[in-house]
Amino acid sequence: MSEHGSMISIQHLSKCFGDNEVLKDVNIEVAKGEVVVVLGPSGSGKSTMLRCINLLEKPTGGHIFIEDKEITDPKTDVNKLREHVGMVFQQFNLFPQLTALKNVMLAQRKVLKRSKEEAERIARFELDRVGLGDRADYFPAQLSGGQQQRVAIARALAMEPHVMLFDEATSALDPELVRGVLDVMHSLAEEGMTMVVVTHEMQFAKDVADRVIFMEGGVVVEEGTPDEVFNHPKHERTKNFLGHIQ
Amino acid sequence: MAAYLKPVLKHGLVTALALSLVLTFISPLLAGAMSVDVTTAKSNETGTGSVLGGEPTRVTWEALVGDGEQVSAVRVELPEGSSITDDSSVKVTVLEGTTRLSPENTAVMNKGDASVDVSFAAPLQPGQRLRLEMYKVSLPNVNGEVTLSGTYTLANGQVLDLAPSPAIEVTHASTAEKISNWLGEQPAVQAWNSVTFLRLFFQPELIVSSIPIVAVGWLISLGLVLVGFPLAIPIGLIAAFMKIARARILHVLAAIYTGVVRGTPLFLQIYIAFFGLPLLGIDINQYVLAIIVLAVNSGAYLCEIFRAGIQSVPNGQFEAARSLGMTGPQTMFYVIIPQTIRRVIPTMTSEFILLYKDTSLLAAVGVMELMLYSRSIVSLTGNMTPYIVAACFYLIVTLPLIRVVGNLEKRLALADSGGSAPKKKGRKNRRGAFAQMREEIAVNTEQAAEELQEQVRIEAHVDDASGPLDMDEALDELQDGAAVDAQIADADERGAQR
Ligand SMILES: Nc1ncnc2c1ncn2[C@@H]1O[C@H](COP(=O)(O)OP(=O)(O)O)[C@@H](O)[C@H]1O
Ligand SMILES: [Mg+2]
Numbered sequence: 001m002s003e004h005g006s007m008i009s010i011q012h013l014s015k016c017f018g019d020n021e022v023l024k025d026v027n028i029e030v031a032k033g034e035v036v037v038v039l040g041p042s043g044s045g046k047s048t049m050l051r052c053i054n055l056l057e058k059p060t061g062g063h064i065f066i067e068d069k070e071i072t073d074p075k076t077d078v079n080k081l082r083e084h085v086g087m088v089f090q091q092f093n094l095f096p097q098l099t100a101l102k103n104v105m106l107a108q109r110k111v112l113k114r115s116k117e118e119a120e121r122i123a124r125f126e127l128d129r130v131g132l133g134d135r136a137d138y139f140p141a142q143l144s145g146g147q148q149q150r151v152a153i154a155r156a157l158a159m160e161p162h163v164m165l166f167d168e169a170t171s172a173l174d175p176e177l178v179r180g181v182l183d184v185m186h187s188l189a190e191e192g193m194t195m196v197v198v199t200h201e202m203q204f205a206k207d208v209a210d211r212v213i214f215m216e217g218g219v220v221v222e223e224g225t226p227d228e229v230f231n232h233p234k235h236e237r238t239k240n241f242l243g244h245i246q
Numbered sequence: 247m248a249a250y251l252k253p254v255l256k257h258g259l260v261t262a263l264a265l266s267l268v269l270t271f272i273s274p275l276l277a278g279a280m281s282v283d284v285t286t287a288k289s290n291e292t293g294t295g296s297v298l299g300g301e302p303t304r305v306t307w308e309a310l311v312g313d314g315e316q317v318s319a320v321r322v323e324l325p326e327g328s329s330i331t332d333d334s335s336v337k338v339t340v341l342e343g344t345t346r347l348s349p350e351n352t353a354v355m356n357k358g359d360a361s362v363d364v365s366f367a368a369p370l371q372p373g374q375r376l377r378l379e380m381y382k383v384s385l386p387n388v389n390g391e392v393t394l395s396g397t398y399t400l401a402n403g404q405v406l407d408l409a410p411s412p413a414i415e416v417t418h419a420s421t422a423e424k425i426s427n428w429l430g431e432q433p434a435v436q437a438w439n440s441v442t443f444l445r446l447f448f449q450p451e452l453i454v455s456s457i458p459i460v461a462v463g464w465l466i467s468l469g470l471v472l473v474g475f476p477l478a479i480p481i482g483l484i485a486a487f488m489k490i491a492r493a494r495i496l497h498v499l500a501a502i503y504t505g506v507v508r509g510t511p512l513f514l515q516i517y518i519a520f521f522g523l524p525l526l527g528i529d530i531n532q533y534v535l536a537i538i539v540l541a542v543n544s545g546a547y548l549c550e551i552f553r554a555g556i557q558s559v560p561n562g563q564f565e566a567a568r569s570l571g572m573t574g575p576q577t578m579f580y581v582i583i584p585q586t587i588r589r590v591i592p593t594m595t596s597e598f599i600l601l602y603k604d605t606s607l608l609a610a611v612g613v614m615e616l617m618l619y620s621r622s623i624v625s626l627t628g629n630m631t632p633y634i635v636a637a638c639f640y641l642i643v644t645l646p647l648i649r650v651v652g653n654l655e656k657r658l659a660l661a662d663s664g665g666s667a668p669k670k671k672g673r674k675n676r677r678g679a680f681a682q683m684r685e686e687i688a689v690n691t692e693q694a695a696e697e698l699q700e701q702v703r704i705e706a707h708v709d710d711a712s713g714p715l716d717m718d719e720a721l722d723e724l725q726d727g728a729a730v731d732a733q734i735a736d737a738d739e740r741g742a743q744r
Pocket of ligand 2: 046047048167168
């Protein structure tokens with residue numbers, strides 16, 4: 001689809017929880033270096049779609065390719081796949097028994113088998129990058145929500161992912177703490193990281209997104225550039241959704 | 247221990263008495279020489295039939311004058327190690343059949359070699375019986391049988407050896423038993439014991455003398471649980487992993503194990519193990535078997551504790567670890583278990599306390615532990631005091647642990663809301679560091695509470711992702727979600743302006 005090559009290709013993805021069909025024939029392409037923002041009301045399947053990309057949910061139907069490798073193939077090494085797909089959760093999910101530094105080091109040591117020294121060097125670099133170099137020895141409970149989320153981002157980045165997935169990374173934060181996290185995401189985008197971002201931050205979508213996707217009821221209703229979706233929405237439901245915000 | 251249990255196990259004293267009685271009847275047949283047919287010592291131990299060595303007692307000695315002999319003097323020697331003091335005294339009785347005679351005599355107690363010399367103005371005649379009661383003399387402080395020896399002098403001046411007396415079973419008196427005997431003589435203790443309730447439940451002498459015995463049982467109980475419980479931990483862990491495993495067969499096996507063990511009384515399990523295995527020809531040392539039964543029983547409870555602990559770790563922790571590429575076992579080992587340990591330690595400690603108390607059930611199958619040791623003294627003395635002592639021995643372990651559980655739970659609650667200080671704070675100025683830590687915790691707790699509230703508020707509006715939605719609900723949601731988005735956008739702008 002893009003000259004830079006495809007990072008994620010989602011084809012006819014469907015997902016059912018029992019009788020509840022949460023995703024219906026979803027098709028999304030994400031090119032390398034692209035920032036895609038996914039909008040949509042609660043329950044529209046955004047999280048489920050994101051979680052299918054690193055197989056935290058098992059798709060019921062369809063195919064997903066990451067860097068042209070089919071991950072929905074049963075032969076795929078799931079753990080190998082996840083090394084290259086970073087994920088940031090709404091609830092941060094830091095490991096509470098470990099300091100910020102150790103949080104960022106753990107998977108480097110156990111998954112990438114990096115030496116202690118290398119893992120620590122990289123961890124300190126990533127913590128600096130998210131502005132928390134001085135909080136390395138704090139435990140998660142001693143950090144504010146915004147700081148915890150930035151540690152979580154550093155933890156994902158330390159694995160040198162090829163793509164980052166953000167699932168409402170700022171929704172659990174106090175309004176005054178949101179800014180810091182968004183700034184980190186913004187600079188990541190500028191550094192050329194491929195990102196799929198589920199968010200309710202419209203300003204962020206307008207500023208950072210290369211493409212905006214609007215989902216509702218488990219289907220992609222509309223997609224286009226921020227200008228197309230925000231200023232000239234084609235679909236009634238998109239207008240409705242955006243209308244309530246603007 | 248031996249002081250109480252020997253009589254029970256060997257019936258030593260009874261045997262000695264029986265032997266004396268038999269000798270009483272057959273002695274006339276053996277006559278010809280003066281025969282010593284009775285020697286007994288009065289029990290000098292509270293409540294039991296034992297004769298303690300080294301403690302004052304009353305020794306009774308009887309001899310029958312033989313045919314054709316006329317005895318003018320008798321010398322009775324107490325066994326080596328006995329002692330006669332200034333308090334000691336001797337009473338001389340002479341019997342002819344059942345008639346008591348009062349021949350003129352002099353009786354001398356020799357402190358130096360612990361002997362008694364009795365001489366008669368008119369010699370004793372054949373068939374007459376001489377009885378000496380020696381008050382407040384002490385037999386040697388040994389374990390085993392002692393006999394009295396001595397000589398007698400005939401009217402013609404001939405000195406003959408006395409045949410060895412029947413044996414007296416003496417038990418070694420420990421320091422505790424000596425203290426106990428001393429206590430028994432104190433007026434204050436006697437006053438205390440005159441109150442029935444106090445005597446039956448809190449008898450000072452019995453407290454002192456049962457402590458060393460019950461302590462042995464205590465060590466055994468503690469040993470059983472200190473070996474059994476650590477064995478239960480891996481059993482519980484394996485069962486817990488089986489329970490959360492995806493393989494159905496593992497889950498079923500673990501469920502059967504925990505179901506059966508937790509669904510039946512430990513008492514029954516002990517009975518089946520102790521009486522059932524011998525029927526199968528399996529002969530295991532009873533302490534080893536006791537440890538196995540305790541470990542298998544406790545393992546089932548620990549399994550549930552571990553499983554609950556693992557499942558109390560939020561799902562997000564699994565997802566975060568897996569999304570970083572960690573394998574299942576890595577996630578378990580490095581992320582989930584460390585969080586579980588902190589959470590399960592208080593409940594594990596409670597389980598340890600339960601298991602420790604449950605060792606008492608082993609008394610029912612004769613495993614000598616705390617309960618059985620105390621029960622054996624109770625059945626000898628008919629006094630409840632040893633049970634009170636046993637209770638104290640249970641409590642010296644359980645009470646501190648109960649406190650520990652309480653403290654751990656408090657600290658866990660604090661850690662969940664605050665956490666601990668960063669490591670780099672260093673050692674010096676600890677007070678300052680602690681004060682700061684407390685402040686930080688307070689601040690963080692407040693922050694966490696606020697965040698939680700905010701989160702709940704937003705989630706309630708934005709992320710109420712439950713159930714299939716009908717159109718109306720969907721519309722409502724859409725509006726709510728949008729309203730919150732607007733709020734957030736507002737806040738965003740405010741943030742940007744700053
Ligand atoms: N693990 C699950 N089991 C059952 N239903 C689920 C599960 N996860 C999500 N759902 C359902 O899927 C739908 C979409 O959820 P989600 O992807 O979280 O939406 P969004 O992130 O857009 O709010 C919701 O109706 C939700 O109830
Ligand atoms: Mg969601």
